[in-house]
Structures are given as C-alpha cells and as structure tokens.
Amino acid sequence: MSEPAVQTLPPTRPRLRQLAATPALRLLLARFPLLVFALLFVYMALGSEFFLEWRNISSILRQSAPDAILAAGLAVVVTAGGDDIVSGGIDISLPAAATLGVGILSDQLVNGRPFVLAMLLAAAAVIAVGLLNAALVVKVGLTPLLATLASWVAVVGTTKWVIDNRRITVDDPLINSVRDGTVLNVPVPAVFALAVLIVLSFWIHRTRFGHRLQASGGNRSAAEISGLNPDYFLARSFVMASLAAVVASVVLTARGSGLSPGIEERLLLDMVLATFVGAAFSFRRVVTVPGAMLGALLVKALGSGFQLLNVDIFKVGMVKGVLILIVVASAALEAGQRR
Amino acid sequence: MNATGEQHDADCALRMEGVTKTFPGVRALDGASLSVGRGEVHGLVGENGAGKSTIIKILAGVYHADAGSVSVDGEPLERIDPASVHRLGVRFIHQEISLVPHFSVAESVFLGQEQTGRLGTAKRAMRERAETFLAETLGVELDGRALVRDLSVAERKLVQIARALIDGRAKLVVFDEPTAVLAAAEVKTLFTAIDTLRRAGKSMLYVSHYLNEIHQICDRVTVFRNGADVGVVDLRQPQQPQVRVPEIIRLMVGRDIGDLYPQRRRSERTRDALEVAGLDDGHRLRGVSLTVGAGEVVGLTGIIGSGRAELVDSLYGLRKIRAGKITVDGEPARTNSPARAVRSGLALVPRDRRNDGLVLDMTVADNVNLATLEEVSTLGWLNRAAAGRRGEELMERLDVRPRGSHAVSRLLSGGNQQKVVLGRWLASQASVYVLDDPTVGVDVGARSEIYRLIADLAQAGAGVLMCSNDPAELLGMCDRILVMVRGRIIADIAAADTDHEHLTALATGGAEAA
Secondary structure, three states, rough: OOOOOOOOOOOOOOOOOOOOOOOHHHHHHHHHHHHHHHHHHHHHHHHOOOOOOOHHHHHHHHHHHHHHHHHHHHOOOOOOOOOOOOOOOOOOOOHHHHHHHHHHHHHHHHHHOOOOHHHHHHHHHHHHHHHHHHHHHHHHHHOHHHHHHHHHHHHHHHHHHOOOOOOEEOOOOOHHHHHOOOOOOOHHHHHHHHHHHHHHHHHHHOOOOHHHHHHHHHHHHHHOOOOOOOHHHHHHHHHOOOOOOOHHHHHHHHHHHHHHOOHHHHHHHHHHHHHHHOOOOOOOOOOOHHHHHHHHHHHHHHHHHHOOOOOOOOHHHHHHHHHHHHHHHHHHHHHHHHO | OOOOOOOOOEEEEEEEEEEEEOOEEEEEEEEEEEEEOOOOEEEEEOOOOHHHHHHHHHHOOOOOEEEEEEEEEOEEEEOOOOOHHHOOEEEEOOOOOOOOOOHHHHHHHHHOOOEEEOOEEEEHHHHHHHHEEEEEEOOOOOOOOOEEEHHOOHHHHHHHHHHHHHOOOEEEEOOOOOOOOOOOHHHHHHHHHHHHHOOOOOOOEEEEOHHHHHHHHHEEEEEOOOOOEEEEEEOOOOOOHHHHHHHHHHHHHHOOOOOOOOOOOOOOOOEEEEEEEEEEOOOOOOEEEEEEOOOOOEEEEEEOOOOOHHHHHEEEEEOOEEEEEEEEEOOEOOOOOHHHHHHEEEEOOOOOOHHHHHOOEEEEHHHHHHHHHHHEEEEEOOOOOHHHHHHHHHHHOOOOOOOOOOOOHHHHHHHHHHHHHHHHHHHHHOOOEEOOOOOOOOHHHHHHHHHHHHHHHHHOOEEEEEEEEOOOHHHHOEEEEEEOOOOOEEEEEEEHHHOOOHHHHHHHOOOOOO
C-alpha cells in the first residue's frame, strides 16, 4: 500500500497571493469570474440587440451542446482522478472518440445501414476507446494524460482510415431532426445536453457511487483508508465519459451534417478549457459536471457575442484566451490564499 | 509476561502474542506481544524503529505476520485483512489527516458508508447525524456543511475520528500519533474526546512519542524495544510523572539516558546575533521585536494562530513583511527570499522536514552539502570525494544510522532525517539558527542527540532561536523563552523563572505575563 500523502502547506507564497489576502479582495476574487462574464454579457447585450434574442440564444445552445456534453464527460474523469492535469484524471481522447463515432455513424448511414445498427456500431467503437483508456490507466499503470494521449493518436488514425479522410455528408431524417428540431422551443441538441447534465449530475453528486468517485479523486489515500478502491472509480469514469462521447457523436453528426475531418482538434481545446473554467463557477471551486457544461456554454456565448459585435475573428481568439486566463488565474489566486 | 499479571482472552479487547515479522534484511518484530484490556486506554511507546508501526500495520492487515497470534475481543483471527478487522470493530485514526479538502464535514464523516434516501444520498440526514455525533460523542460543535479545507487541524482530526466511529460498531480505536500535528491547546480538545469515548466503554490503543501525553491519558502502557515488548507500566497507580516517565524512558532506550538535556555553560552575553525590531506583516504579525544573543538559546512558543509560524517564515524570507528590521550580527539582513536569508547568515531547520528540508531521493552526503556546495566545489565542479568526506564526517558527529553517506535519504527514519537536516546547517556555519519544532516526531534517543547538537551550536557562539510547543524541551534547553499570542510577544522570561504550567497558561492566554 502506498504511503498516505501528508497534507502540507506550500512553503512559499508568490507575492500576488499575499496581495490577494485582504478580505475585500478575497470576496472580489471569489466572484470575479462571474463578474467578468456578467459585465461582458451586459456589454454585448447593449452592443447588439440581437444578442439576447431567443433566436441567438437558441443558436448558442445548439452550437455549444457537443462541447458541453464532452466537457461533462471530462469533468467525470477529472472528478474521479483528481484535478492535477499532469498526474490526475484527464481524458484528452474524448473528442477523438466522439469523432470516431461521428465517422462510423456517418459512413454507415451513407452506406444505407439502418439508423439503430449504425448507432450501435458507433457506440460500441466509442465505448471501446473508454475501456481501452481504463485498461491502460488501471491495469498497465500509465498516467491518464499519457494513456489518453496515446489513444488520441490511435483513434484519430483509426478514424482517418475508416472514413478515408474525406468529408461525409449525411442526409438522414433522424439526424436532420436532431439538427433542426426543437422541443418546447428548445433545440434538440440542447435537450440532449440537458439530459446528460441531469443524468451525470445525479450520478456524480447525488449517489453513493458518485460520492465515492469524488472522494477517490479528491484524496486518493483518504478513499483507500475508507475502504474504497480508487482505481475502480477511475476506470468507471473513463467508461462513463465514453458514454457521454457517444451522445456527443450524435449531436456532432447533426451539427456538421456528417463528418468534416479534423473537427476533434478544436473540440479538444474547447472541452478542456470549458471543464477547467467551469471549476471557477462551482461553489467549492472544483471541477463539476454542471460547472463544466456552464463553462462550455459561456465560452461559446462569448464567441457568438464577439461575432455579433463584428470583432475581428483573430482578435476574438486572443480576447477569449485572455478572459479564460483571468478566470482560471483568479480561481488559483483565491485557492492559494485560502490555504 | 508483565507486572500486572495474565489476563484472559475474554477480558481483552485485543491480544497479540509472539508476533514476528521480517523484512528483507531487517527483523522488524521479534516475538512482540501486546494486549489491550476492555475499556482501557492503552499506550504504546518505543523509539523509532522499535516496531510500533509494524505491529499496528499487522493489526490493520497491511502487513502479514510471519508468526504469532492475534485475537480481537477473545476471537482469534486466522488471516487478517483490512475488511475483517473492520468487521470486528477495530478502527484506525491514522497519523496523517486523510480527508478530501473540498468535502464537507458531513460528507467526510460518511465517506464509504453513505446513507441513501429516496432521492440519492440523504445529505440532510447525514449532516444532522454528523453534527449530533460530533457534538455528543466528541464534544465539538461543527457545521456539517463546512468544508474540510476551512477547518483547523484539530477539527480535521476530530472529523477523522468521527468517520472511524460513526457506524457505532467500533470496539477498539487505534490512535497513531494523533497529536503530532496539533498545538498544545488543540491537544486538550482531542483528550476531551478520548475521555468521552472512554466513558462510552471503548477500548483504545494510543501510540505516541509524547510521554507526558501517555502519562496523562493512558491506563497502562506497553514499551517496545528492538521489535519486542520489554515491559508494561501501570499508570493507574498514583505515582508522580517524575517517577513514571523516567521509568518508561529507561525501558525504551534500555539504559538510563541520564539527563535528556545537556548541561550548558551559560556565558555572559556579549552581543546580539539576531535582532528583530517591529516586524509587521499587516496580518498575523503585529510588531514583533526580539533579540537572540550570540551563544544564547532562546525559546519561542505559541499555539497555532499565535503568529509563531508566520514569524519563522518572515525571518526566513518566505513571508513578505510590511514593516520592521532584521539585523544579523549587527548587519541589516535582507530576508525577502530564503537565498538572501542564508547569505545573511541565517539557517533554518524547517518544521516539515520531509517536505521542506530534504531532497529525499538524493544521498545523505548530497543533502548535507546542499546549502554549501561552493565549499566543496572547485570552479563550479563538484568535488565528489570532498563532498562524501564531509558527509561521512557529519554523519559520524551526528550518529546517523544507518551510517554511510551514500544512502538515499528517503530510507532513513524520521529522527535520522532530522539529523541530516541539522547536519546540513552545521556545515553551513551560520551565525543564527532558527529551529522550527526540531524534535517533533523524533524518538527520545535521537532527541537527546539533537539537544546536544543545539547546545554545541550555542557553545560555538551561534545564536539559536528554538521554536517549540513542548514546554519541557523549552525549559530544559533555553536561556530565555518568548511567548507569542495573537501576533505579539507577550512574555520574555528567563527559563529559570518559569515552569511548565506557567508557560502553558501564558501561551493559551490563561495567565498574565510575569
């Protein structure tokens, strides 16, 4: 059995952290990310009356659904494995797995396979990636970052091979209804995301299993001492995340009307950002499923807002990056001076 | 086996007999026996390496014994694994506080034994039960919604205890060095909780280095030496600690270690080695002034939150100061980083030596030379032979075991690691030494050697600021003792003019400075 880690305070404190130690600043820091986003949205709403129109909001919901679903999956893995990016739980292969699902689903549908069969094949492939990750991490003992980096490369290669690296356009009635349909005026992809939110939130935050999964990632030795097996929860989290990737692959197929090669790269960046930005929105400042999904939504809304304000597309990336930096840094500063 | 006579298995909460355990090259336990009576608080003491942790780990099912028998509540155990001892009602309070920082009190208490209701986990019910349990069984009022990371160390310890006991099936509770991380006042809270458990009829095994604690709360104490039990001392008989504690120490070390504290020739104070004037960080330190004379050992005590830790950090450049002046050897010292502090002639032996003091995967020799590499380097090239020689020399002087400067530091015991850290600073020949809890977690034998080293430092003309919460050690070692309360030094007294009770009272705000 490994020796339980001693809880210790960091020996040095960067100067900024000391600055952050005054009570007023502390409160400001705690609310800072929300404040920044609120101010930006007010600014955007004032700048473009279209921003707050339902048509725009529903477009944001539709566009952000796949990112939000993947971010929710990643949040489960981070929760179970700990939020240290290098040694903790992370699954960067999720977008690749979802893209593989898109490729198989599109390819099968185009070749005239019935939807259910195509879906089953795609789901089996995506879940297989989750199982592979679980095995690499728990059985082989790789760190999640390395294991999922390896499977990212392997899965991206597989996808290119399966679809011959070409664009596949799908025209399937079910996929089209996911793309264009609404339920009570809410776009169907957003309904999918909402379903994922409800299921995963309940699973992680309201069940005995979820509570133990959180403990495994929060402090591995504490979980072990309580008679839990952290590896079991970490392995399960990879599989749960791959289930989210299955849902994401349906929504992605709808969003792109099939598969465009290379979509996984932008998804990866947005997924990781949304998940860790989302931690700033949770009460305990930790990665959570709702936080990650909210993060995905807000990041997407920002992009849309800038577009409406006619901000130069290159500047948008820069401004988005700076904003995300502000949010993440303020969370780190707050955590630092709470110690 | 012992002076109190044989007990029947049925009267024992725990009985371990003739336990033997060999690791490659080391016989950790050699026919050790240990028995805890029902409803008894039983102490277990011994020097580092005497086999205390090994026997605890065998009881926990972490290690498997080569030979020997174990019975819990009169029931013999064939094969011990963590689940089976848990089923029999044995609970462990581990030394390290293993909790999830962002979990609430209630979630932590119920970790691994969550209650569920109609809508998933029953958060409200768990919170109420956790709060009631903490209040009634452990005597502490805690909000079940508070997050662990916002609790004090003592409160976390109590949460840890609550987690072990919440299911109500605990019969024997094993405390492994529970007070190592606590300040004096917090120890009281823990002892109150232990007393409550005692009244509830729980049996307890209490492993500690602190003999005065053992004397205070244990009914009997078993002493381990070299992998075997060498005696059981009954503490219920009305005897003064002055009689009992030396008796236990004698059993532990197998000899009289005479005086734990070395005799020091107190010389006339000629000049100040360290002078601190009006130190203020705008937060925890409120204008701290003190002096340490050359050749003087000055004690500094204060409970957690008193500013003691912050003062030490400030001296060593780990904490930014707003106002105040630090003078070392008459020269104003710039201590805004540890590197500058070392250059100014300050040396610090940090409290958490495993994490702050040593590069655990380097060899002992490399660690000793870390602060003073230039002295064994030629034009930037490290002279391995010279470094090794100096390592050997210091190991010899400090009696570090196992000998051999090429051993990797991680493999040394806590006491010996501490000696390596001290050894490094001896090599640095600083003019002021700041020692932060130099003997925490160190056994009696190594302790007396560390005290001797400190006395040697002072004898050689260095000023020593010794921060500690052990009144006995402060009284035994120091010329003067400073007491900090809420960011200020409220007392500066000659060690000869005070005593144990008075010091504790001062630090906990229970007395006015004389």
